[in-house]
Amino acid sequence: MDGFTPAPSSGPPGASFGEAPLPGRAFDPGMGLAVARRTILRAEDGEDVGRVADRVAAGNLGLLGRAPTAADCAEQARLRNAIATGALITSGRHLQHGDAGQARRNMEVFTNCATAGATFTKFYLLLNGAGVGRAYDDDLCPVDWAEAPEVHLYLAPSHPDWPKDRAALHRFGVEFGLLRWGMGPEAFGAAEEADVRAFLARELVHDPARVPADAVRHRIADTREGWAKAVEILEGMAFRRERGRALLLDLSAVRPLGEPIKGMQGRPASGPLSLLRAFINLRRDVIEASRDRDPEAEAMRPWEQALRADHILSTEVQVGGARRAARMATKSWRDSGALRFVRLKAEGGLWTANHSLMVDAEFWERLGRSDEEPLTRQGRALFAAATACAYVNGEPGFINGDRLEDARTGFARQKPATAEAGSSRYRVEEGADLLAEVARRAASTHFPVTTNPCGEVVLHVTGGYCVISDFAPLLACPVPLDDLVPGAVPEEIARAWDARVEDAVRLGVRFLIRVNRMDALYGAEVARTNRIGIGPTGLHEWAWARFGLAFRDLIDEARSKPFWDALARLSAAAKEEASSYAASLGMAPPATVTTIKPAGTTSKLFGLTEGAHLPARRQYLRWVQFRGGPEGDPLIADYAARGYPTRDLETFPGVTIVGFPTLPLIQRLGIGDRLVTAPEASPEAQYHWLMLLERHWIGAERGNQVSYTLKIATDRVGLEDFRALLRDHQPHLRCCAVLPSRPDRDLGYEYLPEEEVDEARFRAIVAGIRDPGFAEAVDLARLQCEAGVCPI
Numbered sequence: 001m002d003g004f005t006p007a008p009s010s011g012p013p014g015a016s017f018g019e020a021p022l023p024g025r026a027f028d029p030g031m032g033l034a035v036a037r038r039t040i041l042r043a044e045d046g047e048d049v050g051r052v053a054d055r056v057a058a059g060n061l062g063l064l065g066r067a068p069t070a071a072d073c074a075e076q077a078r079l080r081n082a083i084a085t086g087a088l089i090t091s092g093r094h095l096q097h098g099d100a101g102q103a104r105r106n107m108e109v110f111t112n113c114a115t116a117g118a119t120f121t122k123f124y125l126l127l128n129g130a131g132v133g134r135a136y137d138d139d140l141c142p143v144d145w146a147e148a149p150e151v152h153l154y155l156a157p158s159h160p161d162w163p164k165d166r167a168a169l170h171r172f173g174v175e176f177g178l179l180r181w182g183m184g185p186e187a188f189g190a191a192e193e194a195d196v197r198a199f200l201a202r203e204l205v206h207d208p209a210r211v212p213a214d215a216v217r218h219r220i221a222d223t224r225e226g227w228a229k230a231v232e233i234l235e236g237m238a239f240r241r242e243r244g245r246a247l248l249l250d251l252s253a254v255r256p257l258g259e260p261i262k263g264m265q266g267r268p269a270s271g272p273l274s275l276l277r278a279f280i281n282l283r284r285d286v287i288e289a290s291r292d293r294d295p296e297a298e299a300m301r302p303w304e305q306a307l308r309a310d311h312i313l314s315t316e317v318q319v320g321g322a323r324r325a326a327r328m329a330t331k332s333w334r335d336s337g338a339l340r341f342v343r344l345k346a347e348g349g350l351w352t353a354n355h356s357l358m359v360d361a362e363f364w365e366r367l368g369r370s371d372e373e374p375l376t377r378q379g380r381a382l383f384a385a386a387t388a389c390a391y392v393n394g395e396p397g398f399i400n401g402d403r404l405e406d407a408r409t410g411f412a413r414q415k416p417a418t419a420e421a422g423s424s425r426y427r428v429e430e431g432a433d434l435l436a437e438v439a440r441r442a443a444s445t446h447f448p449v450t451t452n453p454c455g456e457v458v459l460h461v462t463g464g465y466c467v468i469s470d471f472a473p474l475l476a477c478p479v480p481l482d483d484l485v486p487g488a489v490p491e492e493i494a495r496a497w498d499a500r501v502e503d504a505v506r507l508g509v510r511f512l513i514r515v516n517r518m519d520a521l522y523g524a525e526v527a528r529t530n531r532i533g534i535g536p537t538g539l540h541e542w543a544w545a546r547f548g549l550a551f552r553d554l555i556d557e558a559r560s561k562p563f564w565d566a567l568a569r570l571s572a573a574a575k576e577e578a579s580s581y582a583a584s585l586g587m588a589p590p591a592t593v594t595t596i597k598p599a600g601t602t603s604k605l606f607g608l609t610e611g612a613h614l615p616a617r618r619q620y621l622r623w624v625q626f627r628g629g630p631e632g633d634p635l636i637a638d639y640a641a642r643g644y645p646t647r648d649l650e651t652f653p654g655v656t657i658v659g660f661p662t663l664p665l666i667q668r669l670g671i672g673d674r675l676v677t678a679p680e681a682s683p684e685a686q687y688h689w690l691m692l693l694e695r696h697w698i699g700a701e702r703g704n705q706v707s708y709t710l711k712i713a714t715d716r717v718g719l720e721d722f723r724a725l726l727r728d729h730q731p732h733l734r735c736c737a738v739l740p741s742r743p744d745r746d747l748g749y750e751y752l753p754e755e756e757v758d759e760a761r762f763r764a765i766v767a768g769i770r771d772p773g774f775a776e777a778v779d780l781a782r783l784q785c786e787a788g789v790c791p792i
Contacts, residue, residue, distance in 0.1 A: 012071050013506035013577070014078030016478075016499045017085070021077075024050030025086040025475065028607035031622050031660040035604045037635070038624070040095040049605075053083035056094055059102030063514040064585075079507050086475035087504040089537065089602040090511065091468055093129065106425045107518035107526070112597070113452035113466040113533070114522075115459040117438035118143075119309045120235050120431055121421070124228035124521065126317045126327070131453040133328035134310065135358070135461040138335045139445050141303040142437050146290035148238035149245040151283045152215070153276060154205040156252035161271045169196045175273050176280075203280050208248060215246035220275070222254050225426045227275060231313065234282075236430030239437070251276055258631055270316070278316040282309055303337055307350065314352040326453040327353035330399060332446055333363050333382055334375065342382060342396055346389040354737070355395045356455075357386060358447045360402035364731040387723045391714065394739035397455075398726070401447040403734045404458040405592055405703060412448035415439065415460055420524035428521075438462050455735045456597045456707035457533050464525045466592070466704070467515040468533035469508045470599050472608060473542040476500035486669065487548015497546065498566065505570050506577040508534045513582055513590065530588045533595030533704045534574055536567075536697070538608030540615065541666050550674040551614060551681060555688050568696045575702055594697055595704035607665035612693055612708050614678040614686075615666055617756040621645065621659035621765070628656030643769040651750045659755070661765050678711055679741065686710050687729040690736055698734075705734040711741035 027033040027049065041047045057080035061072055068076070082088040090098075097109050108114075108128035115133045116122035117140065125132045155162055163172040170188040173179040173196040179188070205211060216237070220230045230249050237247060257271030286309045290300045300308075307329060314327055329350075331341040338357065345355045366379040386396050406412035421428045421435050428435065439462045442448055449458050457466040477484070478496045489497065512532035520526050536542070543549040547563045554560045571594050578590045599611040604622075609615050626633040628648055636656050640646045645659035666675060678686075686708075693706050712722055722740075730736065757765070 012075035012078065012510070014075065014082060014503045016496065016503045017078045017081035017087070017507075019074055019077035019081075021050070022081040022084055024048050024053065024084040025606065027605050028665065031624075031662050032605045032607055034624060034635075034639075034658075034660055035601060038626075039092050039601060040605075049086070050084045052095055053080045055100065056080075056083055056090065056098035058100050059098040060094070060511050060514055062100060062103045063517050065103065065517070075507075075510070078503070079511060082504050082507050086472050086606050087500060088508045088511070089470040089472055089599075089605065090508070091470065091597075092601045094469075094511075094515075095602075103518070105518070106423060107465065107467075107515065107520035110467060110515050110518065111465040111520075112468045113454075113457040113459065115450060115452065115461060115464055117442070117462040118235060118431055118434055119306060119313065120228055120232035121428075121435070121463055121521070122310050122327075123231050123313045123317070124224065124426065126314055127224040127227060130465070131326035131328070133330065133450050133452045133459060134306075135330050135332075135445075135447065135450045136303040136307050136341065137330075137332045137358075137445060137447065137461075138301070138303055138337060139441050140438060140461055141306045142441065143235060143239045143306065143434065144241070144290070144302050145238050145286045145305040145309065147241040147243045148234060148287045149216070149242050149247040151234065151279060151287065152205045152211050152246060152248045153203065153279055154208050154248060154250045154252065155272055155276060156250075159252050159272065160256040161273055163196070163200070166193060169193055172196055172200075172273065176277060204276075205248065208250070211248045212246045215248050217248045217250070219250040219253055226253075228426065230275075230279075232428065232431040234279075236434055238287075239431075239434040249279060274316045278313050281312045285312065301337055303331070303335075304340065304344070307341075307344070307353075311350050311352050318352075328451055328453040328455070329353040329355045330358050330447075330450045331355075332401075333357050333359045333379065334446060338378070338382055339385060342385045342389060345395050346393070354397070354453055354455075356397040356399045356451075356735075357382065358401040358450065359398050360400060360447075361731070364727070367727060383723070387726060388719070390738065391719050391722050391740055394737065397735070397737050398730050399451060399455065399735040400731065400733065401449065404449050404451070404705070405701075406449045406458050406460065407447065409701075411591055412460055413443070414528075415442065415448070415462065416524070416528075421463065421521055423519045423521045423523060425519065426521055435462070451705065451735065454598050454707040455705055455737065456535070456595045457531075457704045458592060459531075460525065460529075462525075463522050464529060464531065465520065465522055466531045466533050466595075467512045468535070468595055468597050469512055470535060470537040470597065470602050470611075471501070471504040471508050472538045472603075472606065473501040473504075473536055474538045474545055474608065475606060476504050477545070481545060481669065484545060486545050486671075489546060494546070501566075502570060502573050505534060505574050509574050509577045509593065510581050513578065513585070513587065516587070517585075528588065529591040530582055531591050532578065532593055533597065535594060535596035535599075535611065535706075536570075537596075537599040537603045537611050538606075538665075539612060540609045541669060544666065544671050544674075545669055550671060551676040551689070552674075552685075555685050555692065557692060564692065564696045567693075568699075571697050571699045571703075575699070578702075591702065592704045593702045594699055596693065596697065596706040596708075598707045607662075607668075609664065609666060612690070612706050614676060614681055615664045616678050616754055617664075618667065618675070618677060619661070619663050619757060619759065619762045621755045621757055622662045623657040623659050623751055623753055623755060625652075626656050626658060627654065629654050632656060641770075645765065647751070649750055657751055659765075661757075661762055661769070662754075663762075679713060683710060683712060683717070683725050684729070687725075687733070687736070690733055694733065706736075709737040709739050711739050713742065714740045715742050 027036045057076050061076040111130050114125045114130040122132050163169040170185050220226050251272040254272035255269050259269045286305050363379050366376045369376050442462050516526050516530050543563050549560050575593045578593045582589050596612045603610040626636050639658045647657050649655045
């Protein structure tokens with residue numbers, strides 16, 4: 001590819017990391033360690049990154065399912081060292097869950113990206129923590145939820161979460177939005193109590209014996225699979241148009257609020273009220289709303305029913321704060337409901353998904369026409385409406401569906417006509433005929449593939465996964481970074497550094513292919529595609545430290561040729577390793593190999609810029625959400641006692657944010673006034689950067705996409721200029737999210753994940769942080785000079 005044909009590797013790669021255990025890299029002080037403690041470290045084991053690497057490598061090699069050979073043992077040791085040094089960061093899911101028991105778990109826990117063709121499969125994948133995309137095209141949504149059965153809900157009065165007293169009734173009223181916003185127990189009077197009791201009487205079954213004798217009765221198991229099975233039964237009955245029947249769902253077996261979830265490092269369960277609320281909202285806002293619309297209004301069509309059902313269930317997945325429920329919602333620009341889709345997000349309420357239009361070359365070409373053909377008029381109307389909305393909130397975006405790898409090559413059309421789904425952990429039964437119908441329709445749909453929520457992976461619309469990983473070329477440096485002069489790395493060190501980076505890539509590819517051997521709901525699709533995605537993070541730090549190149553140098557392709565040549569060589573090596581290693585295991589060659597994911601969590605562990613993104617700010621507070629209140633995260637009190645800024649949010653009751661003063665690592669590498677932050681880079685420069693990444697890293701074949709959010713300063717770019725930028729640049733990329741941006745002070749939000757602060761305030765915050773023995777303490781000198789230079 002691109003002129004590079006690396007020699008096939010012989011035996012396991014990674015020799016440059018050695019097999020004797022290397023010391024684990026320290027997490028970035030402050031933010032890095034806070035993220036590690038919150039997401040990957042097992043507190044009961046007193047872990048550091050070295051011990052994380054031990055268990056993750058052992059779990060991954062165990063997926064071979066054989067007695068380890070000498071080569072396996074060597075690879076495990078090398079893989080461990082690559083992870084421990086930060087050169088291969090894998091992804092947060094592997095760092096969190098990977099251990100010797102991995103082979104006994106389901107693949108869904110380890111997949112970052114997924115798609116679903118039905119509501120119940122989407123719910124199951126979200127419960128497992130995957131980000132899930134779904135195509136809401138007219139022809140891919142065969143379920144009319146108006147034809148669902150009558151849903152009856154039951155929770156035994158003996159359940160600990162049943163509201164037995166006034167305090168519990170108040171909590172129930174708060175959970176279900178029955179009380180005025182912010183009403184505390186002291187204001188909970190007799191009238192409010194009567195309203196809550198009336199709601200209970202109306203919405204819940206109090207005597208299951210009174211439900212029709214021929215009702216389908218289902219007791220929901222207290223597992224991810226149990227929750228998803230209940231939705232599968234309901235959705236399957238709706239697909240078969242069993243409107244005249246009754247379905248009784250019994251939630252009594254669901255564990256109470258606050259009980260630990262073993263598979264989530266003991267995080268507290270959300271209890272049955274969350275699931276109960278989901279079914280009540282499904283019944284009211286989807287099933288009944290689809291039946292009882294105003295005769296003068298347009299009926300809610302199946303694609304919108306599916307979109308709303310998925311939103312309702314996704315909302316409840318997030319209740320405990322332990323799962324993310326990230327979603328992508330896409331719709332073909334050719335659909336009759338496309339304009340409605342564009343406006344739905346702007347109308348508010350559907351906040352759990354990123355919305356994007358699936359477009360193609362014909363869409364962009366029709367924007368320049370003057371004819372009045374129906375598709376031309378629709379394209380113009382959609383572009384005008386979508387950009388008007390996107391100029392305000394960034395959505396919907398545009399995904400060039402015809403440029404996505406599987407559509408471009410025709411690989412997606414090789415999907416079997418029937419959808420095989422089911423694993424040893426989850427057997428699809430009531431929904432099997434629904435999935436088969438979606439697969440039948442997908443065979444002739446215009447866009448057979450869509451993307452995951454962040455857009456970095458291409459997946460079939462009927463359902464699929466991708467396991468993804470980061471490698472951090474900066475952290476593969478074999479000597480301390482403060483021993484180097486950026487751009488003047490001695491040749492011997494440069495060769496060793498480059499060898500380590502390639503070893504990290506090859507080890508990462510093999511790591512991901514082994515994950516595809518796990519038991520999975522979409523096992524047939526995994527076997528067909530063997531899809532993986534590996535990509536760099538911390539690109540700007542590597543470009544500066546290894547090549548002496550800053551952002552403005554990188555977009556001058558001639559000046560930065562050594563950087564782009566190196567990236568292309570790594571891309572070729574990744575694809576060669578993927579094919580040869582898959583063949584050695586008797587697996588299909590991976591349909592895709594390269595990607596660049598957002599890397600938001602993993603990059604923070606070591607202070608790197610995230611994926612392909614420029615640094616957002618020069619110095620800032622990174623606000624992290626924690627569950628607050630009496631049952632909240634005890635880390636909040638620890639951080640507050642040490643002087644970190646904390647604040648309870650009013651917009652999101654029960655959420656407390658902690659601010660971590662953050663100085664990007666690239667600042668600490670001495671880049672000085674050559675640093676370019678995202679707000680300082682022109683949109684045209686960033687589009688060019690993405691095109692270069694697609695050419696040299698994603699490559700001409702077997703590549704996914706680059707996940708990138710390009711911010712447009714609306715105080716400097718008007719709506720018509722915004723539209724012109726999109727028309728000029730968006731057609732030439734696979735996808736790119738474009739987000740309107742204004743200075744923090746002008747946004748009016750209660751909080752932003754990253755809040756820029758001036759240098760004086762930053763110094764004051766850092767000076768106020770105390771360290772009574774905690775390892776993640778920060779001080780200004782350390783933030784400035786950790787790498788041996790002090791740029792501020």
